Amino acid sequence: MAPQQEEDRFLAAYDPRAFDPIAVTVDVVALTLREGALHVLLVRRGAPPFEGAWALPGGFVRAGRESLGEAAARELAEETGLDAADGLGRVHLEQLGSYGRPERDPRMHVVSVAHLAFAPDLPDAKAGSDAAAAAWISVAELEPGWQPDAADPRPNEQGRWPGAHGGGPGHRPVAPELAFDHAGILADGLDRARSKIEYTPLATAFLGEEFTISELRAVYEAVWGATLHAGNFHRKVLSVPGFVESTGGTATHGSVRGGPRARLYRAGDARLLHPALLRPDREETVR
Amino acid sequence: MAPQQEEDRFLAAYDPRAFDPIAVTVDVVALTLREGALHVLLVRRGAPPFEGAWALPGGFVRAGRESLGEAAARELAEETGLDAADGLGRVHLEQLGSYGRPERDPRMHVVSVAHLAFAPDLPDAKAGSDAAAAAWISVAELEPGWQPDAADPRPNEQGRWPGAHGGGPGHRPVAPELAFDHAGILADGLDRARSKIEYTPLATAFLGEEFTISELRAVYEAVWGATLHAGNFHRKVLSVPGFVESTGGTATHGSVRGGPRARLYRAGDARLLHPALLRPDREETVR
DNA sequence: GTAATAGTGTCTATAAGACAGTATTTG
DNA sequence: CAAATACTGTCTTATAGACACTATTAC
Numbered sequence: 296m297a298p299q300q301e302e303d304r305f306l307a308a309y310d311p312r313a314f315d316p317i318a319v320t321v322d323v324v325a326l327t328l329r330e331g332a333l334h335v336l337l338v339r340r341g342a343p344p345f346e347g348a349w350a351l352p353g354g355f356v357r358a359g360r361e362s363l364g365e366a367a368a369r370e371l372a373e374e375t376g377l378d379a380a381d382g383l384g385r386v387h388l389e390q391l392g393s394y395g396r397p398e399r400d401p402r403m404h405v406v407s408v409a410h411l412a413f414a415p416d417l418p419d420a421k422a423g424s425d426a427a428a429a430a431w432i433s434v435a436e437l438e439p440g441w442q443p444d445a446a447d448p449r450p451n452e453q454g455r456w457p458g459a460h461g462g463g464p465g466h467r468p469v470a471p472e473l474a475f476d477h478a479g480i481l482a483d484g485l486d487r488a489r490s491k492i493e494y495t496p497l498a499t500a501f502l503g504e505e506f507t508i509s510e511l512r513a514v515y516e517a518v519w520g521a522t523l524h525a526g527n528f529h530r531k532v533l534s535v536p537g538f539v540e541s542t543g544g545t546a547t548h549g550s551v552r553g554g555p556r557a558r559l560y561r562a563g564d565a566r567l568l569h570p571a572l573l574r575p576d577r578e579e580t581v582r
Numbered sequence: 583m584a585p586q587q588e589e590d591r592f593l594a595a596y597d598p599r600a601f602d603p604i605a606v607t608v609d610v611v612a613l614t615l616r617e618g619a620l621h622v623l624l625v626r627r628g629a630p631p632f633e634g635a636w637a638l639p640g641g642f643v644r645a646g647r648e649s650l651g652e653a654a655a656r657e658l659a660e661e662t663g664l665d666a667a668d669g670l671g672r673v674h675l676e677q678l679g680s681y682g683r684p685e686r687d688p689r690m691h692v693v694s695v696a697h698l699a700f701a702p703d704l705p706d707a708k709a710g711s712d713a714a715a716a717a718w719i720s721v722a723e724l725e726p727g728w729q730p731d732a733a734d735p736r737p738n739e740q741g742r743w744p745g746a747h748g749g750g751p752g753h754r755p756v757a758p759e760l761a762f763d764h765a766g767i768l769a770d771g772l773d774r775a776r777s778k779i780e781y782t783p784l785a786t787a788f789l790g791e792e793f794t795i796s797e798l799r800a801v802y803e804a805v806w807g808a809t810l811h812a813g814n815f816h817r818k819v820l821s822v823p824g825f826v827e828s829t830g831g832t833a834t835h836g837s838v839r840g841g842p843r844a845r846l847y848r849a850g851d852a853r854l855l856h857p858a859l860l861r862p863d864r865e866e867t868v869r
Numbered sequence: 870g871t872a873a874t875a876g877t878g879t880c881t882a883t884a885a886g887a888c889a890g891t892a893t894t895t896g
Numbered sequence: 897c898a899a900a901t902a903c904t905g906t907c908t909t910a911t912a913g914a915c916a917c918t919a920t921t922a923c
Contacts, residue, residue, distance in 0.1 A: 315644075315645035316603045316645060317604070319682070319693050356604060356682065356693070357602075359602060359691045362684065363680055363681075390679055392679075393679075393695045396649045397645075404645045406693070406695070408680045408682065408693070525903090526889095526904075527885075529904090530904080550901055551895080551900095552895065553893085553895040553901060554894055554899095554901025556894075557903090575886095796874080812875080813875085813916095816876060817877075821911090835922085836921040836922065837874055837875085839872070839922065840872060840920080840921050840923075841922080842874070842876080843920080844874085844876090857912095860912085
């Protein structure tokens with residue numbers, strides 16, 4: 296190590312302020328199900344850099360005043376309009392990872408601590424103070440390897456691009472570039488979500504307090520982009536201890552297209568699923 | 583949101599420097615096997631705060647000059663004496679998570695991006711510039727719920743506490759408090775390591791280029807603190823595609839206490855294990 | 870020789886998936 | 897009534913673990 300660097304380090308041990316500053320932000324990959332398809336919360340940036348581009352919601356951590364998780368919950372609340380009282384408590388929020396390449400923000404070195412959130416269907420997003428717009432965007436339209444007929448998500452009138460990046464009605468809009476390195480963060484978040492529901496009961500975080508097994512299966516199908524066998528899924532879920540517990544009730548209606556009224560369940564007390572629900576068809580893509 | 587805070591945010595969108603600074607550090611939970619037992623690299627702090635206490639190796643990220651992973655690799659190299667040339671390349675290094683409670687460092691708000699490293703048996707550690715000492719410390723002596731006879735690690739002459747926190751020869755020293763929140767980071771790192779070797783082939787990162795199945799089993803036994811069935815483990819490892827591949831060679835000697843010469847293997851090309859090697863006995867501790 | 874180990878065979882319990890079948894509801 | 901769905905039964909295959917057995921090496 297060069298002598299100058301050693302001197303730097305020595306000083307820093309006594310006063311970290313001797314270093315050039317690095318800004319710390321939190322970003323949130325917030326996922327929800329709308330119209331049977333997986334959606335992510337995005338904001339349109341109202342200021343440079345990347346003004347006008349879509350980005351993950353996030354912002355600077357308030358030094359000395361909040362932890363990383365608190366900052367992420369605050370940013371999420373600002374964009375969703377939720378507060379702790381009316382449902383933020385039902386949202387699952389976990390840390391995803393930190394992103395700190397020096398050139399990832401043109402202004403200065405910014406380290407972003409990304410978080411991942413699973414939310415039940417929420418009302419339309421509303422822009423926070425520094426965003427021009429906020430919206431739930433269909434993940435299928437954002438992913439490069441999008442396969443339009445995988446899992447057959449119902450055509451959604453809701454999830455269209457609000458405004459920008461045109462494409463008249465009926466046209467599939469071109470997936471936009473996300474600001475900064477947010478495309479990579481989103482990809483990591485989707486990876487994490489897809490594997491996390493394998494071995495934890497967090498798929499239930501996408502649903503209301505009470506749900507049917509079919510609704511739970513719809514979560515897995517939307518997140519994984521795969522069709523699951525209804526009968527085997529049903530038995531499997533009920534056989535994993537602590538995954539779900541019966542409420543004793545039944546749904547008030549059958550399905551839209553017929554069928555008996557399904558029984559209702561709530562999330563159980565397990566934190567990990569034993570045995571896990573493994574994704575189908577991953578053997579060869581993995582090596 | 584209060585008007586003053588909105589104003590803060592508006593300005594920050596244009597100039598992040600308007601915020602109070604947060605320092606960014608990296609810390610490394612570096613694990614290795616010595617004398618058949620899991621060890622972690624610790625340093626004795628040579629400067630306040632927590633001067634004289636043991637801590638994870640780490641330091642400040644150099645603003646604008648390195649990514650988080652590069653900073654972690656640099657800090658690890660400084661304490662282990664390795665450089666990219668002579669073996670740092672064989673060390674597995676991944677991000678563990680970030681820790682940012684405002685009060686975790688008494689000097690100022692410091693966000694630490696913790697990393698996790700798996701290393702083959704390395705030479706004795708040597709203190710970096712700002713540490714009074716560095717040493718590989720037996721993990722068993724650091725964990726609260728330590729069970730002295732679990733997995734029967736051989737009594738190690740090497741892993742004793744060098745100096746501090748006395749305890750004469752033959753006495754088990756009291757586990758010391760780690761500086762900052764490093765005890766929690768270490769616990770998270772051990773959790774991650776224990777689950778990561780279930781579904782990835784990273785246990786091989788603790789071994790040399792060539793190894794026997796028994797050496798690989800010793801890694802699992804040391805990390806999990808459990809005894810595994812030799813015969814079933816052997817067959818299981820060979821049955822997972824891409825986990826290990828034969829080199830064609832055999833060990834030059836049998837085991838210390840007899841037995842045939844074992845065949846040699848190297849790490850295969852799989853990145854995930856299918857099916858995974860599940861830890862025994864976790865059903866009820868998990869809920 | 871004795872003891873420990875490497876590697877393999879076999880049996881059982883469990884789990885996953887394919888498939889079928891019954892009862893219930895919508896339209 | 898026709899069609900879709902909720903849920904259960906059954907069969908086949910893959911896997912995990914218990915146990916046993918042989919061959920090989922150290923001392």
